[in-house]
Each structure stands twice: as C-alpha cells, then as structure tokens.
Amino acid sequence: MALTKEITLSRLQDKFGDAILSHDEPYGLLTIEVPADRNLDVIGFLKNESDLAFGYLTDLCAVHMPDQKGREIAVVYHLHSLTNNVRIRIKCWLPESNTEIASATGLYAGANWMERETYDFFGVRFLGHPNLKRILNVDHMEIFPMLKQYPLEDSSREDKDDRFFGR
Amino acid sequence: MAEQSIFGEENIQSENKQYNTLNLGPTHPATHGVFQNILQMDGEIIMSSEATIGYIHRAFEKLAEHRPFYQVTPITDRLNYCSSPINNIGWHLTVEKLLGVETPKKVDYMRVIVMELSRIADHIVCNTVIGVDTGALTGFTYMFQERERIYDIFEQMCGARLTTNIGRIGGFERDFSAKTIQMIRDFLSGFPKRFDEFEGMLLRNRIFMDRIINVGPISGERALEYSFSGPNLRAAGVDYDVRVMNPYCSYNDFDFTIPVGTSGDTYDRFCVRQAEIRESLKIIEAALNNMPEGKFVADCPEFYLPAKKDVYSSMEALIWHFKIVMGEVDLPKGEVYHSVEGGNGEVGYYLISDGGRTPYRLHFRRPCFIYYQAYPEMIKGSMLSDAILTMSSMNVIAGELDA
Numbered sequence: 195m196a197l198t199k200e201i202t203l204s205r206l207q208d209k210f211g212d213a214i215l216s217h218d219e220p221y222g223l224l225t226i227e228v229p230a231d232r233n234l235d236v237i238g239f240l241k242n243e244s245d246l247a248f249g250y251l252t253d254l255c256a257v258h259m260p261d262q263k264g265r266e267i268a269v270v271y272h273l274h275s276l277t278n279n280v281r282i283r284i285k286c287w288l289p290e291s292n293t294e295i296a297s298a299t300g301l302y303a304g305a306n307w308m309e310r311e312t313y314d315f316f317g318v319r320f321l322g323h324p325n326l327k328r329i330l331n332v333d334h335m336e337i338f339p340m341l342k343q344y345p346l347e348d349s350s351r352e353d354k355d356d357r358f359f360g361r
Numbered sequence: 362m363a364e365q366s367i368f369g370e371e372n373i374q375s376e377n378k379q380y381n382t383l384n385l386g387p388t389h390p391a392t393h394g395v396f397q398n399i400l401q402m403d404g405e406i407i408m409s410s411e412a413t414i415g416y417i418h419r420a421f422e423k424l425a426e427h428r429p430f431y432q433v434t435p436i437t438d439r440l441n442y443c444s445s446p447i448n449n450i451g452w453h454l455t456v457e458k459l460l461g462v463e464t465p466k467k468v469d470y471m472r473v474i475v476m477e478l479s480r481i482a483d484h485i486v487c488n489t490v491i492g493v494d495t496g497a498l499t500g501f502t503y504m505f506q507e508r509e510r511i512y513d514i515f516e517q518m519c520g521a522r523l524t525t526n527i528g529r530i531g532g533f534e535r536d537f538s539a540k541t542i543q544m545i546r547d548f549l550s551g552f553p554k555r556f557d558e559f560e561g562m563l564l565r566n567r568i569f570m571d572r573i574i575n576v577g578p579i580s581g582e583r584a585l586e587y588s589f590s591g592p593n594l595r596a597a598g599v600d601y602d603v604r605v606m607n608p609y610c611s612y613n614d615f616d617f618t619i620p621v622g623t624s625g626d627t628y629d630r631f632c633v634r635q636a637e638i639r640e641s642l643k644i645i646e647a648a649l650n651n652m653p654e655g656k657f658v659a660d661c662p663e664f665y666l667p668a669k670k671d672v673y674s675s676m677e678a679l680i681w682h683f684k685i686v687m688g689e690v691d692l693p694k695g696e697v698y699h700s701v702e703g704g705n706g707e708v709g710y711y712l713i714s715d716g717g718r719t720p721y722r723l724h725f726r727r728p729c730f731i732y733y734q735a736y737p738e739m740i741k742g743s744m745l746s747d748a749i750l751t752m753s754s755m756n757v758i759a760g761e762l763d764a
Contacts, residue, residue, distance in 0.1 A: 221458055221697045250601075251588050253698070253709055255724040272698060272711070272726075276585075276599075279606055283698065304588030307734040315422070330415035330763060339423060346420075346427045 197245060197278035199224040205246065209239060223281055230286040233269070234296045237284065240273060241301055248273040248282060251298070254308035256316040260342050266290040269318055271298070288318065297323040315340035380408055383745070387416050391749045393490060394759035398736075398748070405744050410737040414730075418763040425723040429688030430456050431530060431664065433723065438524035440727060441761040444483035444704035445525045446475045446515065451701035454609055455710040456530050459697045460661065467655040468532040469611035470648045474545065475518070475527060476610070476701070477641040477648075481552075482511045483704030484592070484634040484641075487756040491631050492563055494753050495572045500559045507555060510548050517541045531665045532658030542649070549646055553639075560635055570628060577739045577751025578626035587735040590728050591706025593755055596633045597625030603702040614651075615644045627754040663690045688718035705729055705756055729761040 203224060207214050213236070215227040228236045240248040253272040260266050265287035274281050286295060297320035298305040309320045310329040317338035320326055328335065337344055386397040395416040401408045421440070425433050437448035450472050457464065485508045489501040512522040518541055519527045519534065528534070537545075563569045579589070584597040594601055602619045604612045620636035622629030658665055662681055671678035684690055694716045700709035709726030732755065739755075740748040 220695050223698055225696075249585060252700075252707070253711060253724065253726045255711060257713060257722045270711070272709075276601055276606075281698075302588065303583070303586040304731055304734065307730065311730070330418040332415075339420070346423055 197275060197280050199280060199282075202240075202246060202275075202280055202282060205243070206236065206239075210236060223283055225283040225285065227285045227287070230269070230288050230295050233271075233284070233286045234298065234301070237271060237273065237298060238301055240275075240282065246275060247277050248275045248280075250274040250276050251302040251304050251308070252281070254298070254305055254312060256312045256318050256340075258316060258340065258342050260290070262287075264289050267293055267316060267318060269295055269312065293318045294321055295319075296321050297326075299323055314338070317341070378403070385410075385745075385748070387413070391494065393753060394757065396752070396757065396759065396762075400745070400748070402745065407740050407743055407745060407748060410740060410748075412733065412736060414733070415763050417759050421725065421764045422723055425720055427719055429685075429690075429718050430692075430720070431666075431685065432688075433720065434528075435524065435526050437725075438526055439760050440725060440764065441483070441704055441708070441729070441758045442523060443486050443756075443758055444479040445523065446479040446527045447483075447701060447703045448708060449525060449527050450476055450610075451699070451703070451708050452710055453528055453530050454701065455697060455699040455712050456664070457659070457661075458699050459693060459695055459712060459714055460530075460664070461693075462531055462659045462661045462664075464532060464659045465655045465657075466611060466653040467657055468659060470652050471533055471537060471657060472528070472610045473612065473615070473648045474537075474645050475515075477645045478511050478514060478545075478548075480641050480704055481638050482508050483756070484638050487704075487754070488631055488634050489559075490753045491573065491627065491750065492569075494750050495569055497563060497569065500562055503555065504559050507548075507552055510544075510552070514541065514544045514548065517544055529658065529665055531661040532656070534666075536657045545645065545649060549642060549649070553642065556638065564632070564635065573627040573631065573750055573754070575624070576627040576743065576747045577754065578624050579735060579739055580625060583735070583738075584625060584732075587732060589706065589732045589735070591703065592633045592637060593625075593630060593732055594706065595619060596622035596629035598623050603700050603707050607700070609699075609701060615647050617644050627750050630754040690718070692716055692718070700726065703728060705758065705761065706732070725764055727761045727764055729757050730764070733757050733762055 203217055213228055213232050217226045240246050252274045255270055257268045257270060267288045267290060269286045271284040288295060297309055307329060309323055312318050313326055314328045314331050315338055380401040380403055383400040383402050385400055386392045387395050397413040398410050400410045421436050425436055434449050434452055437452045438445040440448050485504050489504045492500045515525050516522050519525055579597055581597040581599045584594050585599060598621055600619050600621050605619060617640040620633050622633050666685055667678035667681050672682045692714050694714055696713040698709060698711045700707045706728030711724040712720055713722040715721040740751050
C-alpha cells in the first residue's frame with residue numbers, strides 16, 4: 195500500500211505518542227511539531243524505517259517569532275520521501291535563551307551547510323555539527339541578522355518614513 | 362639494509378609532508394563567478410579543499426520581509442540569474458498557492474513556454490562553458506547567439522532580458538504578441554540545427570570524452586544524502602524531477618522524458634543537460650500548438666495591477682492600482698512550501714504570511730547552495746584542472762549560492 199500522509203502520521207503517533215505535540219496540514223503539507231530534544235529520534239525514524247523512507251532533506255531553516263514567549267525560534271525541517279512522494283514538515287520550537295538543538299548532519303550530509311546558514315542568521319547552535327561557523331556573513335559579525343529585533347536599515351534614519359513603504 | 366632505510370625515509374617524509382596551499386578564487390577567470398576555494402595541493406593533486414562563500418550575499422530573505430509580495434519578484438530574478446523567469450514564476454505560483462488563486466489553462470501553457478525557454482538558456486550556459494573549460498571556445502560563441510535569441514524573446518514578452526521580472530501574480534501582464542509567437546516559432550525551427558552542430562562537435566569527440574569522463578563523479582546515494590536536485594542528481598541516476606513528481610502549471614499535460622545518467626560525472630551532467638534541452642524543445646512546441654483560448658491572467662484583482670489605460674480612466678482601477686502598489690491588500694495567514702524545477706534543481710519557496718503586507722518569513726531553497734557543499738568531496742584526489750571542470754559542470758551560480 196502506498197504511503198500517505200495519514201499513514202505517516204499514524205505511524206509517528208504510534209511510535210512517539212505524546213511527543214507529536216501537534217499536527218496540521220496547511221496547504222496540503224503534513225506538518226508536525228515535536229520537542230526540540232526529540233528531533234533526531236523522529237527524523238531518524240522517518241528516514242530509516244523502510245516503509246517511510248524520508249531519505250531526502252529538502253530544506254532546513256528557522257523562523258523567529260519573538261511574541262511567543264518561551265518558544266521564539268522554530269527550526270523547520272522539510273523532508274521528502276522520494277519513493278512515496280510524500281512530504282513532511284517538522285517544527286521544533288526553541289526558547290530564545292537556549293537555542294541548542296541536535297545536528298542532523300549524521301543523518302543527512304546535506305544538512306551541513308543548511309545548519310550553518312541557520313546558525314549564521316538565527317544563532318541556532320546545532321550540537322554535534324562538525325564545522326558550525328558563519329557561512330554567508332562575515333566572520334566578525336556580532337549579531338544574528340535574521341532575528342526580528344534587527345532592522346533592515348539603520349533605524350536612526352529620518353529621511354524615510356517606513357510606514358508608507360511597507361517596511 | 363639500504364632498502365629498508367629508504368622505505369623508512371619515505372614514511373617519515375609522508376608523515377611530515379607539506380602541502381601547498383592554493384587560493385582558487387575569489388576572482389579567477391576559470392571559476393565563472395565569485396567562488397573561493399582554499400586547496401591543499403600535493404603537486405597537481407587536490408588533497409583537501411574548503412569553500413568560502415557569501416561574497417555576493419545580498420540578504421534577500423531579510424529584504425523580502427520588508428517588501429510586498431509583488432516586489433519580491435525582482436529579488437528572485439537575482440537568485441539564479443541564468444534562468445530568472447523560472448524563479449519569478451516559482452514565486453508567483455507560491456503566492457497563488459497561498460491565496461488560492463486558480464490560473465486559467467492558458468496562463469499555465471504560457472508559463473511552461475517561458476520556463477522551458479529559460480531552462481534551455483540555462484543549460485546552454487552550463488554546457489558551452491564545459492566546452493570552454495576543455496578548450497573548445499567555438500561552441501560557446503555560437504551557442505551564445507542562440508541564447509541571445511531566447512533573451513530577445515523575453516525582451517519581446519516583458520521588456521527585460523536578464524533580470525526579467527516576468528509575469529505577475531495570477532498570470533502575465535500581457536498576452537504573447539503575434540511577433541513573440543513568431544519569434545518562438547523561428548527559434549524552434551532554427552535552434553535544433555545549430556544545436557545538433559554544437560552537439561556533434563562535442564558529444565562523441567574523443568578528446569572531449571577523455572577529458573571529462575570520470576571527472577568529478579558522485580554516486581546516486583551520495584547525491585541524495587547531499588540533497589542534490591536537478592540535472593546533477595539525474596546525472597547520478599536518480600530520476601527526481603519536480604515537474605513530474607509534483608506537477609505544477611499543467612506539466613502533466615505534456616509528454617516528455619526525464620534523461621538520467623549513471624555515474625554522475627561531468628560527462629553525464631553534460632549529456633543530461635543536452636538531452637533536457639531537446640525535451641524542453643518538445644514541451645515548448647506542444648504548448649505552443651495546443652495553446653488554449655482564454656485569458657492570460659487569473660481573476661485576482663487584489664494582486665493583479667490593472668491595465669494602465671483603465672487606471673487613467675476608471676476609479677476602481679485607480680483604487681486597486683494604489684492599493685496594490687502601496688501593499689494595502691489583505692492577505693491570508695498561513696505557511697506554504699512550493700517548489701519548481703529550476704535550471705539547477707528544486708527551487709523552493711517557504712513562505713510564512715501573518716496577514717501583514719509583507720512576508721513574515723520567506724526562505725529560498727536554493728539548489729546551488731545545497732549541492733555546492735559536496736564540491737570538496739567531489740574534487741578530492743583529482744587534478745586542479747578537473748576541479749575547474751567539475752565546478753562548471755555543476756553549474757554553480759553565485760547569485761543562487763549566496764542569495
């Protein structure tokens with residue numbers, strides 16, 4: 195029987211129970227939320243179970259939502275099971291005070307640079323990453339620029355009223 | 362005894378061996394872009410390498426958080442600037458998915474034509490440059506005339522050539538003119554002959570084959586672990602193509618095959634791209650012949666700029682024009698991932714909208730960025746000149762790499 199989103203979800207719920215904190219399907223893409231300390235358990239299970247076979251890491255990035263206290267930063271994984279053509283999105287929320295999460299480089303070689311990029315822009319520290327340093331920004335940069343508190347432009351400028359220009 | 366001491370000395374030498382450090386790039390005529398690789402060389406052999414990227418990082422994701430949706434399109438132009446229209450249309454499709462806009466069949470077919478033309482342009486760049494790096498400049502100069510013809514078509518469609526900003530959310534700004542269609546027809550009839558000539562010069566050329574077979578290979582398994590996509594993955598024997606796996610823009614209406622290679626080396630990458638150009642020609646011809654009647658834009662007045670003559674004469678059009686330009690349109694909340702098959706692989710857009718006038722978060726899945734990390738592994742143990750060929754055959758585009 196071909197793998198579907200429903201089967202994937204029930205397999206995950208059977209295996210991890212309450213660790214699947216929530217699930218949803220925005221625009222047809224199965225999205226689950228798991229605790230940050232279980233990320234590799236879930237991803238490893240999805241990758242290594244032969245009927246699931248989520249062997250392709252499509253994308254890895256982070257999202258900053260400063261208004262959600264205690265869970266400000268989400269690390270988002272997009273996995274793809276190429277043999278079954280099922281995609282899944284996994285979110286792990288982290289508090290801003292402690293942005294540590296286990297690295298997926300042991301499971302996917304391609305996670306290396308994606309995690310470096312996420313570290314570079316959001317300051318997420320991937321534990322166990324072989325070479326976690328900045329990748330696109332200069333090495334001596336002190337901030338993590340994609341965090342929402344950092345403005346796009348110099349905020350002391352007065353010649354532009356950003357309210358009128360979608361900023 | 363003498364022999365033993367000689368072996369002993371060799372061992373000592375190899376343990377204390379000093380490698381030469383070589384900076385390949387950031388600006389080097391052979392790297393076709395701003396790439397720096399710090400190589401540890403044992404003579405002519407690459408022992409290890411480290412890539413430094415980010416030289417043309419322009420903070421697109423941060424920029425995108427401060428621009429209304431239609432202003433994000435010019436940003437996507439500058440990702441893979443060899444095939445801008447694919448990026449533009451990929452972004453439009455993402456927004457349409459978020460908004461739930463259904464495009465008419467005609468829009469789909471027009472988009473398919475534009476995207477396949479840009480795929481051809483993209484592959485021409487890559488394959489002719491492989492020729493250049495092996496010493497065959499002639500094919501490059503002739504094929505770039507063909508690429509110019511494609512850019513002339515884009516210019517006829519939208520006024521721009523390289524960074525096209527083609528189309529709108531919902532469709533196109535105007536229908537293909539009779540002249541545009543004639544130019545595409547001329548391209549379809551003239552291109553294959555010149556393309557055959559180019560292919561005849563290289564494909565079974567002994568010197569060319571000896572030069573690039575087994576250069577920079579990667580296995581299918583390893584390519585998947587590195588999340589390769591596009592021609593580079595298919596050259597390694599994995600038939601993953603977004604157009605077939607998750608069809609968008611009515612790609613399932615068209616009959617085409619996905620060429621795959623076996624060994625994932627430079628020659629296979631070359632062959633896969635050559636074969637894809639032929640498939641693209643087939644798709645364009647089919648789309649042109651079966652072009653449905655109808656409108657060239659979906660019904661979404663909130664996002665589609667009204668015609669200029671209406672803006673000057675109709676109150677409602679003026680209001681829409683103002684609202685769209687100032688980003689005062691209501692947007693749904695939600696998160697959406699959409700991907701298209703770009704020139705280099707799966708170009709993905711992960712968009713989170715919080716209902717504000719700009720994306721809350723927009724992440725570009727850039728195939729170049731993802732597969733370029735395998736480059737040190739692919740060139741390890743090969744010659745310096747092979748590293749140049751491996752890079753050009755992977756078609757690493759600096760704009761897409763650095764975003």
